[in-house]
Amino acid sequence: MSGPARAARSRHRRDASVPPRARAARASILAAIADAAKNDCAADAKPKKGKGAPALFTAEQAELGKKTYEEKCAFCHAPDLNGRAGPALRGKFFAAPSHGYKLRDIFKIVAENMPATSPGSLSHEEYVQIMAYILLNNGYPAGDAAMTFEEISRSKVPLRFYEE
Numbered sequence: 082m083s084g085p086a087r088a089a090r091s092r093h094r095r096d097a098s099v100p101p102r103a104r105a106a107r108a109s110i111l112a113a114i115a116d117a118a119k120n121d122c123a124a125d126a127k128p129k130k131g132k133g134a135p136a137l138f139t140a141e142q143a144e145l146g147k148k149t150y151e152e153k154c155a156f157c158h159a160p161d162l163n164g165r166a167g168p169a170l171r172g173k174f175f176a177a178p179s180h181g182y183k184l185r186d187i188f189k190i191v192a193e194n195m196p197a198t199s200p201g202s203l204s205h206e207e208y209v210q211i212m213a214y215i216l217l218n219n220g221y222p223a224g225d226a227a228m229t230f231e232e233i234s235r236s237k238v239p240l241r242f243y244e245e
C-alpha cells in the first residue's frame with residue numbers, strides 16, 4: 082500500500098482508535114453541559130434555599146437584628162426588605178453576582194451610611210445584628226458561631242442571594 086491509501090487508512094484508524102474512552106469522555110462532557118444548562122433553568126425556577134451559603138452568625142443575632150431593622154431601617158427599605166424609598170436589601174438584584182460585592186462592602190454601607198437620616202448612630206453590635214438579619218433574608222443560614230464587627234468588616238465572602 083502506498084502514499085494516499087496508507088494515509089487514508091491510518092487516518093481512519095486514528096479515528097477508529099479515538100473510541101471507546103474518548104467517545105465516552107466526550108459524551109460525558111456533553112452530558113455535563115446539558116445538565117448544567119438544565120440546572121441553570123431549574124435554579125431560575127426554584128433555587129434551593131440556603132444551598133451553599135456559609136453560616137456566619139447566630140439565630141439570636143438575626144433575631145435581635147430584626148427588631149432594630151424594623152425600628153431603624155424598615156421605614157425606607159420596607160419590612161420585607163424588598164425596598165421602598167431605599168433599595169431592596171434582599172434578592173437577586175441586591176445580591177447580583179455582577180455587582181461583585183463582598184459582605185464587607187455592604188457592611189461598610191450599613192455601618193457608615195445608615196440609617197440614611199443618622200449615619201453611624203447605632204452601636205457596633207446593632208449593626209452586626211442587622212447585617213445578620215439581612216444575610217438571613219438572603220438565604221444565609223444561622224449557625225453556632227457569632228459574627229463579630231471585626232469579621233464582617235473584613236469579610237470577603239461574596240454577597241449572594243440563596244433564597245426560596
Ligand code: HEC
Pocket residue numbers: 150153154155156157158166167168169170175187190191195196197198211
Ligand atoms: C431615610 C431612609 C433610609 C433609612 C432609614 C435607611 N436607609 Fe439604607 N438606604 C437608603 C437609600 C436612599 C439608599 C440608597 C443610597 C444610594 O444609592 O446612594 C440606601 C442604601 C442602603 C444600602 C445599600 C444598598 C445597595 O444595594 O447598594 C444598604 C445595605 C442599606 N441602605 C442598609 C440600611 C440599613 C441596615 C438601615 C437601618 C440601619 C438603613 N439602610 C436605613 C435610605 C435609607
